[in-house]
Amino acid sequence: TDAPLTGPVGFAELLGIEDVARLDLSRLWAPRGPRAFLRVPIGVNDSHEPVLLDLKESSELGMGPHGLCVGATGSGKSELLRTLVLALVTTHPPEDLALVLVDYKGGATFAP
Numbered sequence: 001t002d003a004p005l006t007g008p009v010g011f012a013e014l015l016g017i018e019d020v021a022r023l024d025l026s027r028l029w030a031p032r033g034p035r036a037f038l039r040v041p042i043g044v045n046d047s048h049e050p051v052l053l054d055l056k057e058s059s060e061l062g063m064g065p066h067g068l069c070v071g072a073t074g075s076g077k078s079e080l081l082r083t084l085v086l087a088l089v090t091t092h093p094p095e096d097l098a099l100v101l102v103d104y105k106g107g108a109t110f111a112p
Contacts, residue, residue, distance in 0.1 A: 015087070041053075
């Protein structure tokens with residue numbers, strides 16, 4: 001456990017999926033308790049333990065539904081967002097989860 005991380009961490013492995021060609025949706029989409037709802041792994045820490053992001057309100061022991069992802073080009077912002085969306089749709093059935101994704105590029109130009 002003291003060895004540094006080398007290479008990428010497999011998403012399927014992180015979620016305990018043995019074969020992505022044979023997903024067990026009944027297991028993945030099984031009802032979740034209040035603590036596990038909207039709580040998903042997004043990576044591993046230096047101790048190789050899952051890093052969890054909990055999107056519930058802080059009053060429900062979550063981290064809150066709002067966040068900001070900032071970084072330079074190539075720092076992994078898009079990869080983080082892809083991982084978050086994939087983790088949510090893999091672990092929550094459509095009856096419990098609805099996503100709206102908006103991509104804003106560019107800036108406003110103001111003329112005098």
